[in-house]
Amino acid sequence: MGSKFENKILTYTSWILRFRWLVLLATIVAVLGAASGMRHLEFSTNYRVFFSDENPELTAFEDFQKIYTKNDNIIFVVQPKDGKVFSPKVTEAIEKITAKAWTIPYALRVDSITNFQYSWADGDDLTVEDLIRDGANMSQAELDRRQAIALAEPLLLNNLISPDAGTTGVNVTLQMPQVDIREVPEAVAVARQIATEIRSEYPDLKIAISGLSMLNNAFAEAGEKDIVTLVPIMYGVLLIFMIIMLRSFGATFATLLVIGFSSVAAMGLAGFSGVKLTPISVTAPTIILTLAIADSIHILVTMLNLMRDGHDKIFAIKESVRINFLPVSITSLTTIVGFLALNFSDSPPFWHLGNITAAGIAVAWALSLAFLPAILSLLPIHAKARTESKYTMQKFLGRFADFVLIKRRSILIIMGAASVALISMVPTLELNDEWVKYFDERIEFRTDTEFAIANLNGPYVVEYSMEANEAGGISNPEYLENLETFTGWLRAQPEVAHVFSYTDIIKRLNKNLHGDDEDFYRIPDDRQMAAQYLLLYELSLPYGLDLNDRINIDKSATRVTATLLNLSTAKVRTFLDRSEAYVADNLPAYMIGKPTGATVMFSYISQRNIEGMLKGNVFAVILIAGIMIFALRSFAIGAMSIIPNAVPILIAFGVWALLVGQIGMAASTVAATSLGIVVDDTVHFLTKYLRGIREKGLSRPDAIRYAFETVGQAIILTTIILTFGFAVLATSTFLINSQMGLLTALTIVIALIVDFLLLPAILMIGYEKETKGVTNEKLITQTA
């Protein structure tokens, strides 16, 4: 490339400096223009954003919801201090919550122990009524009788009443039109208001609020919380580093402008593109800050060093841009490629994260090479004469290089063995996406939901649409018997806390219509009978408590809802597999009975993402290797560079497997993004190594020593910045982000170790053989 290209860069930099005011003005106008898009940014309030339109679990669930109802829920979990739900006071409170819950926007139905439609017979009179009406004026004996009924009712027990009758739930089914993201916060605000009112009226009640709508809301709350904590922390961390490293107010100020501009411009562009923010994509500004700083640092460090050596500022700027133009461009490009590879994920929030970050890095690249030189030329920047410290560092790195060269065989063996050992741990990683645990305890949803799980019922619901083979077929005794068998099987599973099945209703009706004779608490023998019972029951139900959400319109399918205990997604998957196998082996094929729902979707989200990201990683590896080959102008070394770049990620997964053991959907995405980041170190190291061999005619060991001395310090500095930068993500309220941040930080540290130990050792492979013959080495390198 040499001088021709670098002359062009010099001309370019002179031009930038001549028109620096214009450059500044244009930058500010462009950044403000882009940043103005931020006004369109809003948080998504729907867990479905984590699934692409093609996600098979999502499409199955959407089909299911079209047949029954598309619904989310909010559940009030109520626990009196004295542990007695069936008291006049508490039932009065439950009746109030039930009534008020109807005022929650988009409420479709409200179910509680008080409005449960209890049916009973008196001769040929069938009464269908609220289980408790006006509980405040009921005698304790009467309430005790109702408690016994509730605890004997399979539809209520473990669903809306705990076995000890100490905790109860009021479940609100919501049908969100999903046209406006404010729907969820609107409903949640009313629900919280109701809880607050009831708490102040009944101070002895503990009320927690959970459910899928609360989950949806928590995504927005977690994202909002993150943006106000992560971004300031990140600025703080970076500021400290810059002050220590640059020791120049002007340089620090200029860098702050570059990274701040990059991140707001990228977020503004995201706003224009109309994406909805998620707790995942909202980490983009934080990531941009930490990645954008690298470009500026490289330019500034070179410039300040030149000034410390006694050069004037303008010369130092021009020279620094000349030296850094290519490395900065290449490292930006590889990072962009890594983040763009996120588009292969199955989960749209990762696309958004990838695209926003890629845009931010592109902006940072442009700003570092145009705006930064322009503003540096205007700011007062003073560099003290060089101290010894830099040389000490260089000396240390030189000695380190010697150490590596001497011990290279042991290093190769130890590092190789350690890598293999750690990488072999990767298969033990367990994929876990318990979405309650996506949020840490700072988010109310987490604590409230864990309270609900511990005391009543969890949100891990699996739905089955059990099909009959014809219209009206759900009244066929054969269908009902099969459904009953399946219901019984589900109830016998250790993972299952509760099952809602139509058979419980039809059995009760059969009993009611035979004068409440317990012998008739079974599936009716006759199809017409079952159909007519159902008709009778439907005619007796009040508004909002009908069966339309459990039975499809031509009565050819019913819905079975199983609530699972608090399980890891791996255990959920084994349960799902088992349930599918059971259905296949024991029920007629037409019943289908494929599990669906949010729990199923999240159980497979990691696999789906990994499937998608496998392609993404291939894409990233090939492109990045191509860039390396181009940048290094050596096919062999470019291709070889994949090893020091890919190995750290695999080792990081191995370390994670050892230390943590579980990982969520962040797992799949870290590989591509960290590949784009860690490749920078290799770019810098190998560039210098090859420059040593090609331009300076050094032997391999000398070239390695040269690389350590010239670029070792910069690599260490950027590693420190990036490690801390990604570690900041660990403070996120959102588990996926903290996992992604920690894993990336880990990868970056391991990459440094690999680049400093394994890479030189690999570069030395075969060196003796060559030097034993003629000095092939020299010949080769000289002609290169």
Place this chain on the structure above:
Amino acid sequence: MKNSSRKLLSRLLLAGLFATLLAGGAYAGELEDKGFEIAARSDRSDRGFTDSVVDMKMILRNAHGQETTRTLALKTLEIPDEDVGDKSLIVFYTPADIYGTALLSYAKILDPDDQWLYLPALKRVKRISSVNKSGPFVGSEFAFEDFTSLELNKFTYKYIGEEVCGDFTCDVVERFPRYENSGYTKQIAWIDQTVFQLRKVDFYDRKGALLKTLKLEDYREYDGGYWRAQTLRMENHLTGKSTDLIYSDYAFKTGLQDNDFQKGVLRRVR
């Protein structure tokens, strides 16, 4: 709502009510009076039909676009006493599983209706006792009260203005259920100014949000000046489900008597 059949009883009622209202000045506000008058005039237009018999087809649709059909017959007996609702008898023909199932209802003004259901499979008549029957009728988007007789004083009214509705100009009246267990907080009714028939009703749920819309179409004038919509379309805005009620020809004054509306006849009606 007040379409055809349900207006049976209402007309009587309203006559009585109207009288009381005029005499006693029961309604303080002008808009309330006007709203009531408009509802009463519509109700009056149907007075004296005595009895009617009609076959109906009910077409249910879900958000998926799937359809299913039920057929039934509805017989209505007008009760001249305005403090008592009309009597109705519904017999189901399809689906086959419920063939011959018959529902007898005595509408009440502010109390739950009296209802008996004959179950052919059980060969027994069961009295249904429940305070609230505003749930979906046989899985449709109609509540029982939405398509059977409209009782004028089940509601209080308020006039809100007039509006073009199709080929007509309509009076728009809000009506508020007086029955405490109603599933609705409010309904808005469009009544044309030409023949005083109900054209459209919006139903508002307990949180005051628009839940369903009923459109009454294809009105025909029968002998005696009785108007009946031949098609009722109910759309649920929350769930995306809808139900159409398609009526065959009505027959009026068929000679039905009170003893045709006794639970004893239920097992013979099919």
